Amino acid sequence: AQSVTQLGSHVSVSEGALVLLRCNYSSSVPPYLFWYVQYPNQGLQLLLKYTSAATLVKGINGFEAEFKKSETSFHLTKPSAHMSDAAEYFCAVSEGPNFGNEKLTFGTGTRLTIIP
Amino acid sequence: EAQVTQNPRYLITVTGKKLTVTCSQNMNHEYMSWYRQDPGLGLRQIYYSMNVEVTDKGDVPEGYKVSRKEKRNFPLILESPSPNQTSLYFCASSSRGSQPQHFGDGTRLSIL
Numbered sequence: 001a002q003s004v005t006q007l008g009s010h011v012s013v014s015e016g017a018l019v020l021l022r023c024n025y026s027s028s029v030p031p032y033l034f035w036y037v038q039y040p041n042q043g044l045q046l047l048l049k050y051t052s053a054a055t056l057v058k059g060i061n062g063f064e065a066e067f068k069k070s071e072t073s074f075h076l077t078k079p080s081a082h083m084s085d086a087a088e089y090f091c092a093v094s095e096g097p098n099f100g101n102e103k104l105t106f107g108t109g110t111r112l113t114i115i116p
Numbered sequence: 117e118a119q120v121t122q123n124p125r126y127l128i129t130v131t132g133k134k135l136t137v138t139c140s141q142n143m144n145h146e147y148m149s150w151y152r153q154d155p156g157l158g159l160r161q162i163y164y165s166m167n168v169e170v171t172d173k174g175d176v177p178e179g180y181k182v183s184r185k186e187k188r189n190f191p192l193i194l195e196s197p198s199p200n201q202t203s204l205y206f207c208a209s210s211s212r213g214s215q216p217q218h219f220g221d222g223t224r225l226s227i228l
Contacts, residue, residue: 009156032214043120043206043219044159051214090158094214102147102166102213103174108158 002027002093006107014115019078021110023065023091026072032094033074035065038109039087047089050074061085086114118143122207122220129197130228137192137223139207147210148190149174149217150182152203159206164213165190197227 007022025031032051036044048059055067061084065076074091091107120141129135141148149164151174161174165184179201181193190209194201204224208217 006158034216036217043221044208044217045219046216049216092159103164103172104149104161104213104217105175106151106159106161108156 002031002095002103002105004091004093004105004107006089006091006110008110009108010111010113012113012115013081015083016080019063019076019081019085019112021076021089021091021112023074023076023107024072025074025091025093027093027095029095033065033067034092034094035059035063035074035076036090036092036106037087038090044090047076081112081114083114083116086112088112118218120207120209120218120220122205122223124223125221126224128226128228131198132196135194135197135225137194137205137207137225139190139192139220140188141190141207141209141218142188143209143218144187145209145211145218146187147213147215148184149208149213150180150190150192151206151208152176152201153206153222154203162192162205166213194225197225199227201225202227 003026005024034049035047050067058064094104150162151159160176163182165171207220210217
């Protein structure tokens with residue numbers, strides 16, 4: 001069964017500082033991994049996705065994530081935080097069509113606060 | 117414009133009164149899904165559908181029903197709502213479950 005763990009329900013960083021949001025997954029097959037962002041009172045938007053191509057994935061708004069199979073991790077980073085990055089971030093995993101099961105599992109989310 | 121449309125956006129109702137939340141997408145997507153979002157629990161999948169007349173349970177299906185009679189529509193039915201179903205609900209669609217989801221704007225349900 002697939003699962004996702006996001007370490008840290010709240011993360012605060014200063015404007016201009018490195019953003020690091022942690023995600024560890026569990027999957028019995030090579031996973032499909034996603035990061036989504038949710039701004040207040042909105043639905044979720046895709047930031048980036050990993051689908052077994054390059055292990056370093058670049059997304060929108062300067063975010064990127066690195067797939068590390070040995071650590072079962074898919075941490076999200078951004079070199080320099082901006083005030084507009086304040087939002088809730090969700091990591092998600094799917095085992096894809098390999099077993100005919102396209103269930104998608106989300107982590108519990110990390111709320112990112114940017115300190116001016 | 118590519119859209120997932122949910123209605124209503126807000127609903128306050130009472131225990132036991134059947135309700136339906138509609139979801140429609142205009143992207144010809146095969147995969148559609150319902151999630152509920154609760155503080156501290158993230159998004160949990162209720163039901164998903166891989167195509168017309170093909171539906172399957174997610175992580176928290178109890179108390180919910182769905183149907184997929186047409187490709188574009190995927191309504192969520194609460195036959196006898198209870199207060200523990202008070203939540204923020206999202207519908208999403210994609211070409212496959214392993215592909216990025218397009219989310220609706222959410223439906224906030226309050227069951228008194």
